Amino acid sequence: MDRYVCTVCGYVYDPAVGDPDSGVKPGTKFEDIPDDWECPICGASKSDFEKES
């Protein structure tokens, strides 16, 4: 599963870890996160993320 990087603050979404504080369970693919999810560090929107190269 691909990791995604926040282009605003550099936070990396790792599907293996998820974002439990926002209710995103470990094992959730980036594509399956709800569209209104925000970067847990800086509040950027999901569309501000890019696939990690």
Place this chain on the structure above:
Amino acid sequence: MQPVEIAKGIYDVGVNDWNIRDFHGYSIPLGTSYNSFLVVDEKVALIDTVKKEFADQLIDNISRIIDPKKIDVVISNHTEMDHSGGLARVMHRVGESKPLYCSKMGLKNLGMHFRQKWNYHGVASGETLSLGQKTLTFLETRMLHWPDSMFTYLQEDGILFSSDAFGQHYAGLEKFDDMLDMDIMPHAKKYFANILLLYSHLIVKLLEQVTEMNLDIRMICPDHGVLWRKDPGRIIDAYKTWSLQEPVRKAVVVYDTMWHSTEQMADAIAAGLKDAGIAVRPMHLRKWHRSDIMTEVLDAGAVIVGSPTMNNGLFPTVSDFLTYMKGLKPKNKIGAAFGSYGWSGEAVKMITQELEAMKFNIMDAGIRIQYVPDAPGLETCEALGKQIGMALAG
């Protein structure tokens, strides 16, 4: 500094740091201030503190108005240590169990700076706190410029306590924009260029949000420098302009040099730009501070970078500058590289690659000249300047 009453019952109890000149690598020739605000109402609130070593001055300033124990609530708009460093001393004097308000990210971040188990209240954007006659509204401003950053707005007086936003590094006893006999705007611009530039797109969004909220802003109180009361719209408009990064007809030629060869090239490129009607300044990296160069880069349409090749690589100051500029993510720039070399000449290519990584529009493969430039070599430099200039004049 003595406390200054900025509106009825509201005081700046902050301090001047007259002698600081280097602010984590940003040059501040006029020093700076750490502004802290005391709001005396039925309840008393303190908004932000100061750098740790100035905490006693802050407490003295507060004591000239009221007994610090009478403070009911402390608000931290920003975790960075020039505003939170005094918290330990302040909480000790105010009372360790008094509520400490901050953003949700402030909860996390303050916890990693201070090990005390304070009575934290993490607030969401839009939450309010009544002090009696006056009401504070909190507005999250994440990444402007830390995850924890927030504004506190005092409705009844139309005062926006804006944390680091709209600040300037300036130490002085004149606390308001209309009391200065100098133009403070270049310092506000330098602050934007060196601290906020990379978050320009968030500033655009925030300014839209603030406009939609239709806040009555009569005074803006940043945590550094003078307070904007004469025309707060002026600094808001400046932020709009700077954050859009629309290039003006201006270029910066940034370089270092070992035996004046790269310097000659820089001057020739600048001459070519000037011929095309572009305002330009060649800036030698050991004569200008990187933070002053960044201020020039902010609204320049082109950044042309030169380095001699030293030991098969970039001259160290050029490396430093490229790293610094890359992090600040300037947008909408034309870029090109140049440099003199002795026998290998890697620097120009290395600069070009860095500028490409910054998504600059690269106009040319770059000019390399072996040893000392001759007349045709300098003409090539001038022609590059002119070519970039004409593209900018568009």
